[in-house]
Amino acid sequence: MNYEEELKRLNEYQREAVLDESDACIVNANVGSGKTTVLISKILYLHHAKNVSYRNMIVLTFTNKAANEIKERLTGADSGVQAEDLEGFGTFHSVALHFLKNRLPVEKMGYTRDFLVIEPEEELDIALHIIQEEKLSIKYKNRLKKRLEQAMAVRTEEQMKPGYKDDLFRLVQLLREEKIRQNKMSFLDLLQNVNDLLDDSGTEPKWIIIDEVQDSDSLQLDFIDKLKRDGTRLFAVGDPNQVIYSWRGSTLNVVYALKHKYAARELSLPVNYRSSSSILEAARCFLQNGGSLTGVREPGSKIVVKNQYNPFNEACYLADKIQELHSAGVPYKEIAIFYRLQNQSQIFEDVFQKNGIPYEVSLKKTIRDIPVLNWVIKLLRFSVNPNDLSSGIYVLSNQDYGERIREKEAAKLVRGQSEKQSGLLADMQEFAARCAGIQSVDELYDYFGFDRYIKPTAATYREDKESIRTLLDIIIAYGKEKQMTFLEGLTDFLNSSALYGVNILQKDISSSTDSVKLMTLHASKGLEFSHVFITGVNYGLIPLQTKGMEEEEEERRLFFVGITRAKDYLELSYYTNPEHYRAMAGESRYIRMIPPRLIRDDAVRTTEVSLQELKKQIQAARAEGEKAEAGSGNPEAGNRMMENQETKNQETKNQEAIQRENIRRVSHKKYGIGTVLREDEMMIEAEFENYGMKEFMKAFSELEYL
DNA sequence: ACATGTTAAATTTTT
DNA sequence: TTTAACATGT
Structure with a gap:
């Protein structure tokens, strides 16, 4: 078929990886270096040139999206491929499921062949039920899902982190038994069980091929190890610079570990085809695992760094900017906005909605x-x-x-x-x-x-x-x-x-619809856009305040992933007033890590956004909030009634003073009632009884005149 | 049963 | 900084 043509299109590094003959080979694939292309070519090459049947290959990915992409590209390149030939192609979990359903003696563990796979939520329900039936004492039930997740990965009580003194470990055991009784396996069980049973199976794939190996956790590495027999060969592709899920359990240094375990040959794909050379040069500042990252493109436009007053201002600015880009011919779908935390998307959604900008948010809601x-x-x-x-x-x-x-x-x-x-x-x-x-x-x-x-x-x-x-x-x-x-x-x-x-919200992000994409830096992995805006690059937010060195390094890789999504235009912004307790005013040190000659520093234009307009909108939003609260009773009013006689007298005295001297009084959610000391167009200064003098920006303070 | 003080945790997410 | 569960007191 046309695999030979495909080979001709590859660069020398890619071709070397495809033609490699070693028993085990790890390919260090840099961002945008054609990793998937190499993977597909390798599979086609093995099949057509080396006569390896698809049925003798196990091809593992982490997401269904990646698995589907490989299968689609394969059937597109080779029309002879049958669906059943690709049973060993899929995510770690789906391949494990296939083994458990078809090849392994699940009866040994107390399951029957028609067992069900359950979602974490259902497992949680079962756990709650057990807690009630067995009258277990479990602390912090609202955090049970997270606590269970950690405890489930461990097999003996000794290995458990010293947590709260409660029955969590007993719950884990009872849950395990209950799942067998109900014939159900969780996602974790799929891998644990397949690893326990694989020892006595006769499966011997000729090739194991793995995409994005750097994300593997210990269970997945175990699975690979159990699958790999003497005659099995290994081909894995990954990028140590894109490890952003180690908090989820992926092992650090997977590439290194595999290399030593299987005496693997290490190759690399250094050429990035995606980004302009300015963007690549900035990205290079965040590389930690050595390796050379070379580009082939022109310098392109400089990286823009903007200082914004607050998220609302930025959202307004971006709405304008996006309209401008769109009328200049940039399709919406080539524009993406990244942020560090999920809840940062809200303000963009609100403003874009109002401005009629089509957008999609990557948010998984069940x-x-x-x-x-x-x-x-x-x-x-x-x-x-x-x-x-x-x-x-x-x-x-x-x-x-x-x-x-x-x-x-x-x-x-x-x-x-x-x-x-x-x-x-x-x-x-x-x-x-x-x-x-x-x-x-x-x-x-x-x-x-x-x-x-x-x-x-x-x-x-x-x-x-x-x-x-x-x-x-x-x-x-x-x-x-x-x-x-x-x-x-x-x-x-x-x-x-x-x-x-069932997705009631239909919020699934799709690359085909022409809309601006809003997502976290994590969700951006694997995607690319012509124009990328990374927002909130503030001290304390990017990088997020971290505990140790390892976490900081991961934050740096996360930022690296973010900037390398951009093909032509990259804009970074930070807030003067970030409105988030973890974030502090001022730019992140990551911005200072980029050489100034690559940057075009744009001055703030805060005052250009009409403060009057802001105020109006905030008041409208507040009014809506109050409408919702009305009827449910205002607890603050009740508190005020409880105040003793003395303060009531004080109150009336103050009222008189107000009438005499025409003093303005305001009320504040937290500080209570205060007297206005000074006031102008933008600022208001007031004194509160127990808090002293406070200064507010009129547009943003939640002050009410009395 | 309710009121008040103390303490820990908060983020990123695929299967 | 803010929230809510836990802990202790009336």
């Missing part, structure tokens, strides 16, 4: 991230299965939705030990008997009368209602598609992991 749907799911779970007591208690004792009763009372009610009545409980308990006739969303909605259980005053009221309807719609459609009765369909939906795959 049903459970929407509080009302989380509640509805538990409600349905209990309705379908009245033995699921923990769900029932949750539904009744939730403080935002439902009847909002106390947890202890709810527990009594659910167990039938209370004389009190609950309409919602009765509806749930009678559901199985009375639901048969339900056909439509409306009927299901009305059965429970959801309107009664959402606070009409809540800011999210309309949204909540809509979310519930969307979910019910999906459920009804699901049952119909599967040609099940309503109850069967609902039960199946609740039990299937399809539940968590």
Whole structure:
């Protein structure tokens, strides 16, 4: 086929990697050096020139996206490829799953072949259930997911970090047993189990090929080791300069470790085709693992560094800038904005929405991230299965939705030990008997009368209602598609992991739609854009305040990943007023690490953005917030009523003074009531009783005149 | 049951 | 800096 043509298009380094004959080979692939191209060419070369069947290859990636890309490019280049030839191609987890389902004796571990794979959320549910049944004492339940994750990776209690004194380790053991009883495996179990069972299997792949090896954790390295027999050859591609997930457990120095373990030959791909040479030169300042990074492109435009007053100002500026770029012919989809923390996206979303700029945010939200749907799911779970007591208690004792009763009372009610009545409980308990006739969303909605259980005053009221309807719609459609009765369909939906795959928000980022992309630096890995804006390059934010040396190095690699996404234009910005407790005013030292000759320093234009306009918008936002709070009662008002006689007298005296001298008074959320000392267009200075003199910027302070 | 003081933690995310 | 769980006191 055309693999020979493909070979001709490669540069000398790439060709050397493809033609390499050694038993084990690690390719140090720099950013933008054609890593995937080499991988595909290698596979085609092995198949066509070396007669290695696809079935004798195991090709491992970390994400489904990468796996799909490889499979697509392969079928595109070689029309003879059959789907079943590629069973050994996929993510670590999916290949592990394939082995467990088809080749390994899972019965030895107490599983049957039709075991289910569960999402972390479902595992958490099982854990919560066990805590309740066994009356375990677990501290910091709100952080249970994270704590479990850490504890699960460990096999004996001694290895566990000295944490809180509670039953966490017992929970881990009970959870393990319970999962076997329910015939379910978590993502972690897939790898752990496959590693335990692989010893006695007869699988012997001829080649193991790995993409992005630098991200491997110890379980994944173990998996590779178990798969690799004497006759198996190894080809791995990765970049030590792009390790940004070591906090998630990926081993540092994977390349080094593999090289020594398998006496691997080390090659490198030094040529970057992506970025202009200015951008590459800046990127070089952040390289830590040696290696030469060479470019082939022209210098291009200088890197722009901008000082912005605050995130809101920046969002306004970017909105203008993007419109300007767009009318100059740059498609929206070639523009990306990166930031360090997820919640930094909000302000851009708000402003872009208002300015009609199409955008997409890379944010993974599941049903459970929407509080009302989380509640509805538990409600349905209990309705379908009245033995699921923990769900029932949750539904009744939730403080935002439902009847909002106390947890202890709810527990009594659910167990039938209370004389009190609950309409919602009765509806749930009678559901199985009375639901048969339900056909439509409306009927299901009305059965429970959801309107009664959402606070009409809540800011999210309309949204909540809509979310519930969307979910019910999906459920009804699901049952119909599967040609099940309503109850069967609902039960199946609740039990299937399809539940968590359902993306109500449809926020999946796609490269094809023409919109500006907003994402964290982490999410930017593997992508490229013509214009990249990295925002909030402040002291304390990029790099994020870190504990040790290793973390700092990872932050540096993260910044490296960020800047190397840019093809033609890179802009860095930092805030004077970052509005985040970790971030401090002033530029990050990373900006100072870039040679000044590469930088075009743009002066701030803060005053150009109309402060009046800002003020108006902030007031509008605040008014909206207050509307939402109204009705739920204002706790501050209550506090003020409680104040003793003395302060009341003081109050009236002050009132008189105000009338005499025309003094203006203001109220502040935190500082209480104060007297205005000085005031001009922009600033306001006030004195507060217990806090002394404070100065505010009018546009941003949440002051109210009295 | 409620009120107040103390303490730890907060980030990045794929399967 | 802010939040919420835990801890202790009435």
